[in-house]
Amino acid sequence: MAKKILVVDDEPDVLTYLTTLFSDNGFDVMTANNGKECFDKARNEKPDLITLDITMPEESGVRAFKELQEDSLTENIPVIIITGITSEFKKFISTRKQVKPPLAYFEKPIDRDLLIAKVKELVGV
Amino acid sequence: MADKTVNITPEELSGILSTDFIENVPFNVAVIDKNHQIVFANESFKNYFGNWEGKYCYQVYKKTDEKCRNCQSDESFVSGKILVSNETGYDKHGRSCQYVNHYSPIRDKKGNIPYQLMMSTDIIYSELMQKEYSLLFEKAACYITVIDRDFRIVRANQKFRDTFGSIEGKHCYEVYKKKKAPCNICNALETFEDGMEHSSAEVGLSLDGEETHYVVTTTPLTRSKDGISLVLQMAIDITEIYELETQLERDQEFFHSLLQHTSDGVLILDQKNKVIFMNKPAQLLLNWKGKKKPNYNTLKNMFPEEFFIQAKEDGMISDLPSTTIRNHSGEEILVRFKAFEIKYKDKKTNKIAFITDLRNQKKTEEIMFESKRDDVISETLAGISHSVKNLLMSLEGGMYLLDSGIKNNDSKRLNQGWGVLNKNLKRTTNLVKSFVDYTKGKKIELKPVNPVELTEKICEYQKPIADKYGIRIVFDTLPYINKIMLDPDGIEICLSNLISNAIDAVMLSGRNDGKVNVRVKGDEKEITFEISDNGIGMNKEVKAKLFSTFFTTKGGQGPGLGLLTIRKIVSEHSGRIEFDSNEGKGSVFRIIIPAVSKSESK
Numbered sequence: 063m064a065k066k067i068l069v070v071d072d073e074p075d076v077l078t079y080l081t082t083l084f085s086d087n088g089f090d091v092m093t094a095n096n097g098k099e100c101f102d103k104a105r106n107e108k109p110d111l112i113t114l115d116i117t118m119p120e121e122s123g124v125r126a127f128k129e130l131q132e133d134s135l136t137e138n139i140p141v142i143i144i145t146g147i148t149s150e151f152k153k154f155i156s157t158r159k160q161v162k163p164p165l166a167y168f169e170k171p172i173d174r175d176l177l178i179a180k181v182k183e184l185v186g187v
Numbered sequence: 188m189a190d191k192t193v194n195i196t197p198e199e200l201s202g203i204l205s206t207d208f209i210e211n212v213p214f215n216v217a218v219i220d221k222n223h224q225i226v227f228a229n230e231s232f233k234n235y236f237g238n239w240e241g242k243y244c245y246q247v248y249k250k251t252d253e254k255c256r257n258c259q260s261d262e263s264f265v266s267g268k269i270l271v272s273n274e275t276g277y278d279k280h281g282r283s284c285q286y287v288n289h290y291s292p293i294r295d296k297k298g299n300i301p302y303q304l305m306m307s308t309d310i311i312y313s314e315l316m317q318k319e320y321s322l323l324f325e326k327a328a329c330y331i332t333v334i335d336r337d338f339r340i341v342r343a344n345q346k347f348r349d350t351f352g353s354i355e356g357k358h359c360y361e362v363y364k365k366k367k368a369p370c371n372i373c374n375a376l377e378t379f380e381d382g383m384e385h386s387s388a389e390v391g392l393s394l395d396g397e398e399t400h401y402v403v404t405t406t407p408l409t410r411s412k413d414g415i416s417l418v419l420q421m422a423i424d425i426t427e428i429y430e431l432e433t434q435l436e437r438d439q440e441f442f443h444s445l446l447q448h449t450s451d452g453v454l455i456l457d458q459k460n461k462v463i464f465m466n467k468p469a470q471l472l473l474n475w476k477g478k479k480k481p482n483y484n485t486l487k488n489m490f491p492e493e494f495f496i497q498a499k500e501d502g503m504i505s506d507l508p509s510t511t512i513r514n515h516s517g518e519e520i521l522v523r524f525k526a527f528e529i530k531y532k533d534k535k536t537n538k539i540a541f542i543t544d545l546r547n548q549k550k551t552e553e554i555m556f557e558s559k560r561d562d563v564i565s566e567t568l569a570g571i572s573h574s575v576k577n578l579l580m581s582l583e584g585g586m587y588l589l590d591s592g593i594k595n596n597d598s599k600r601l602n603q604g605w606g607v608l609n610k611n612l613k614r615t616t617n618l619v620k621s622f623v624d625y626t627k628g629k630k631i632e633l634k635p636v637n638p639v640e641l642t643e644k645i646c647e648y649q650k651p652i653a654d655k656y657g658i659r660i661v662f663d664t665l666p667y668i669n670k671i672m673l674d675p676d677g678i679e680i681c682l683s684n685l686i687s688n689a690i691d692a693v694m695l696s697g698r699n700d701g702k703v704n705v706r707v708k709g710d711e712k713e714i715t716f717e718i719s720d721n722g723i724g725m726n727k728e729v730k731a732k733l734f735s736t737f738f739t740t741k742g743g744q745g746p747g748l749g750l751l752t753i754r755k756i757v758s759e760h761s762g763r764i765e766f767d768s769n770e771g772k773g774s775v776f777r778i779i780i781p782a783v784s785k786s787e788s789k
Contacts, residue, residue, distance in 0.1 A: 073577060073580075073581065075580075075581035075584050075585070075607050075610065075611065076577070076580055076581060076584060078584060078588070078603065078607065079580070079581070079583070079584025079585075079587060079588070079607075080584075082584075082587065082588060082591070082600070083587060086591060117573070122728075146572070146573040146574075146576035146577050146580070169576070170576040170577060170579065170580040171576060171579040171580040171582075171583045172580065172583075174587070
């Protein structure tokens with residue numbers, strides 16, 4: 063059975079891009095536009111991995127990441143951060159010791175091969 | 188009416204008595220017969236009691252026609268003894284007088300008493316004097332003591348006893364100062380020695396142990412063959428004055444030190460425009476050396492001319508936030524200059540100038556500005572790189588779709604890829620355009636503009652877009668508003684942006700009674716442009732980030748420079764932005780521009 067990936071980003075073009083990319087590499091893909099949708103889908107659909115953008119209007123990726131970490135249903139889902147902004151997230155991580163760092167971190171624009179390799183490694187394909 | 192038995196006639200008596208002695212004796216002398224008729228009186232009597240010829244004694248002494256009830260004279264006639272009594276009568280002017288009367292019988296050779304000698308002396312004056320002095324001594328509002336050669340207090344008045352305590356058998360230094368030995372310097376001693384008056388200021392201790400300040404004068408009171416035997420000490424209490432003086436000194440010291448240590452230059456003139464005070468900072472600013480203070484004419488060369496004008500009702504002369512003074516070496520110095528007049532009871536007393544050196548402040552401002560600019564630059568770069576990274580990611584996505592579409596001969600994916608590329612090319616163009624918008628308004632150009640006409644025009648431009656989504660733009664204004672100094676292009680960018688945001692907010696709410704209200708209000712002080720909507724409103728998070736660079740709620744649709752650009756333009760008009768928002772109900776933004784707008788060109 064194909065592994066499920068939840069792609070979270072507020073930009074439709076980025077969603078299209080990642081959805082296509084992961085599909086082409088044999089994954090099932092779900093999308094979410096904001097942090098709240100991300101958290102709901104993560105609880106209900108139990109994806110095998112989540113890629114998360116940091117700057118989103120409704121609820122920021124930082125808050126979504128913290129919520130995922132604090133919920134027993136979602137805390138073990140590996141999260142890869144894909145974002146354009148580095149400073150805000152790094153600051154958040156450094157000031158909150160109880161939050162585990164994300165398993166991987168990619169800056170936009172991404173290196174496709176490295177991302178796919180990392181995803182495969184994390185979901186154990 | 189003479190008695191038949193009388194051997195000496197009145198004429199003979201007059202002969203006997205009318206000597207120099209009778210006339211010169213310092214008494215009022217009269218002789219009466221048994222019927223109390225005055226038969227003789229000396230000049231002194233006449234001067235005191237008036238005319239006596241043919242009158243009875245009571246008519247002259249008492250100015251009455253009735254004989255006295257207890258007539259001493261009758262008694263003396265009967266007993267033949269000399270009598271003395273205190274009497275009250277009236278002098279020749281009708282003034283009440285008191286006198287002592289002596290009644291002496293005058294005997295003839297046979298021992299009969301045909302006449303009586305009456306001698307009176309006025310007592311009222313000396314008694315009164317004594318009483319007055321005694322009262323003065325006791326009740327005087329100063330401390331009065333009499334001391335002997337051993338410095339023992341012989342007498343003291345009431346105020347002294349009340350303040351310093353009992354005096355019995357005590358020395359003056361024991362009572363005045365509560366000391367056991369005489370003072371080192373003693374006025375009384377000096378007076379005893381030289382017989383002169385001496386004065387000095389002293390501090391004593393009152394009964395309650397309070398310090399009592401007084402000025403004492405010692406005067407010789409009585410002399411004996413050994414010199415002065417008693418000295419009178421009179422002291423005036425100056426404790427209150429002393430305390431006021433001390434307070435005054437303290438206050439003076441306080442204000443002096445305050446003015447001396449303030450970082451502003453302070454210069455004070457008296458009512459004749461003479462410089463009476465100049466603190467250190469003022470000396471440094473004016474480069475004024477030496478003890479002599481500058482005169483009025485020198486000041487005229489140094490200070491702004493606004494210093495020399497008439498003060499207003501409230502005493503203010505001038506308050507110049509930024510002006511120059513010329514110091515003693517002719518150097519122009521940028522300062523804040525404030526001058527005012529002080530009045531006491533409606534009379535001008537002083538003119539004061541406060542001078543703040545703005546040179547360092549200017550430097551600090553420049554440094555602040557530079558560091559702020561550094562912050563802005565790094566924030567801007569971070570923002571730009573974020574926008575560009577998102578664009579690149581999307582463009583790369585487009586490329587991926589295109590590549591894989593070609594590879595797999597998938598025309599659907601090819602189309603998708605082209606779409607993404609096209610869209611992001613437009614976004615790139617928009618991003619660059621918004622940079623240009625932001626930087627374009629670098630120098631605003633102010634000209635008189637009717638704000639109502641300008642706003643109406645902008646509303647017209649936005650109407651077609653609003654109509655497309657079924658949103659009404661309602662324009663509302665006061666009937667007439669004066670032209671004000673504005674940069675019409677700048678204000679157009681602001682209002683277009685806000686109206687466009689409002690349309691977006693209404694659109695996102697999905698309601699079908701969407702409305703954007705545009706209002707222009709104003710008075711002589713400021714003009715308010717108000718744009719309100721019944722759209723989705725903003726939550727706390729959005730409100731807090733509203734004015735940060737590159738913040739956007741519109742996904743990737745705009746770079747998030749709109750409000751920042753607005754803020755920049757508004758601040759260049761010396762105006763301000765206010766906003767309020769209720770999540771789910773709508774938002775209101777106000778741009779408030781002063782009616783007299785100043786250009787700040789930096």
